[in-house]
Amino acid sequence: MMKKAVVLLSGGLDSATCLAIARSQNFACYCLSFNYGQRHCAELAAAARVVKAMGAAEHRVVNFGLAQFGGSALTDTTIAVPTAGVQAGIPVTYVPARNTIMLSLALAWAEVLGSRDIFVGVNAVDYSGYPDCRPEYIAAFERMANLATKAGVEGAGLQIHAPLINLSKAEIIRRGQTLGVDYGLTVSCYQADDQGHACGVCDSCRLRAEGFAAAGLGDPTIYLA
Amino acid sequence: MMKKAVVLLSGGLDSATCLAIARSQNFACYCLSFNYGQRHCAELAAAARVVKAMGAAEHRVVNFGLAQFGGSALTDTTIAVPTAGVQAGIPVTYVPARNTIMLSLALAWAEVLGSRDIFVGVNAVDYSGYPDCRPEYIAAFERMANLATKAGVEGAGLQIHAPLINLSKAEIIRRGQTLGVDYGLTVSCYQADDQGHACGVCDSCRLRAEGFAAAGLGDPTIYLA
Numbered sequence A, B: 001m002m003k004k005a006v007v008l009l010s011g012g013l014d015s016a017t018c019l020a021i022a023r024s025q026n027f028a029c030y031c032l033s034f035n036y037g038q039r040h041c042a043e044l045a046a047a048a049r050v051v052k053a054m055g056a057a058e059h060r061v062v063n064f065g066l067a068q069f070g071g072s073a074l075t076d077t078t079i080a081v082p083t084a085g086v087q088a089g090i091p092v093t094y095v096p097a098r099n100t101i102m103l104s105l106a107l108a109w110a111e112v113l114g115s116r117d118i119f120v121g122v123n124a125v126d127y128s129g130y131p132d133c134r135p136e137y138i139a140a141f142e143r144m145a146n147l148a149t150k151a152g153v154e155g156a157g158l159q160i161h162a163p164l165i166n167l168s169k170a171e172i173i174r175r176g177q178t179l180g181v182d183y184g185l186t187v188s189c190y191q192a193d194d195q196g197h198a199c200g201v202c203d204s205c206r207l208r209a210e211g212f213a214a215a216g217l218g219d220p221t222i223y224l225a
Helices: A013-024 A042-054 A098-113 A135-148 A169-178 A203-215 B013-024 B042-054 B098-113 B134-148 B169-178 B203-215
Strands: A001-007 A026-036 A058-063 A117-119 A158-163 B003-008 B025-035 B058-062 B117-119 B160-162
Touching: A001 A013, A001 A098, A013 A026, A013 A042, A013 A117, A026 A042, A026 A098, A026 A117, A042 A058, A098 A117, A098 A135, A098 B098, A098 B134, A117 B013, A135 A158, A135 B098, A135 B134, A169 A203, B003 B013, B003 B098, B013 B025, B013 B042, B013 B117, B013 B169, B025 B042, B025 B098, B025 B117, B042 B058, B098 B117, B098 B134, B134 B160, B169 B203
Parallel strands: A001 A026, A001 A117, A026 A058, A117 A158, B003 B025, B003 B117, B025 B058, B117 B160
Antiparallel strands: none
């Protein structure tokens, strides 16, 4: 029987590549997406397209009410998404505790499924400077998870896989290309429109476009600017 | 200005005591409760009563869809709540990753509020053997939280307060009594009815009743058995 993995899937470039990597390692993939009050739902539509194209054992969308707290340009429409280029420091698009909440919900599902493997497409090279994308954070989460759960305490332990964490955006794209990922299905933009068209000027669009350029590959994204 | 604390409030005996302790330390308390598909909503009604009686800066209820995963007697009505007394090992009332999810959502709110203090009423003495109630788990969560967040990385750091963790149930009750907690407002039972009446035979009822007996205090709970 194939081993089960829970794969966090936002519908962006990184998580689609992460799913392809988990599949290439012969995991039965249980994909988990979130409706947390983000600015647009184009990324949830993208996640569904990616699952359909690549295949998965199951795909669930969990709701949690993060928008009521606000405090981020991605969950509070009164805070503008910066478009002047990637700056030093943690930007206003940082969503407090988002990866921790998502990994915690993945942990719950993994435990119920009897899965000991969680995949997350975080990256600490070509990224926006979010603290919860760094290797030391992932290691600390894994350690905590093994103290938190029945699987960790009584079982053989849980592993958080972050296979993209030390890759450049170009390396991620080349890796995905090799594994057959159709990046035309994915949406990276922080403020995509309902059709999934990208703004072209937010940090996420800039990192994506630069990644395709550096990889020497055509970018299938439709940028509005 | 008073320092702000986020206080996890289930509506049970422990979290009400924890709120009283946070208030006694002069924190402005932002209480957080959850609707996660638990068996009954009597505990959310209890949480609202406790906030009304004791006072808080704010009380929020966050929804998250944990019942769709099942895997626990507290979120899946097809799994019976054990009533034969507390056994060794992790019981079926254990909810996978519940405290991790709740603390993660508290972390999000704390960061938005500018709070560096989170209170949780976990206890590792008279408890059901849940792994996410132990001191080593709380320490690992705190360490992870300080790597996950802007507050941890750029600020002065976050602290997870678990003031009950090493107290017996009788000590918790005596402490709360001193601080004026009205335990008649609280609900501990895993399968309370809509009026908040307790079954009297689940682990949580047994631990509560034994705690009042050991404290030499009258138990205001209405037990059905």
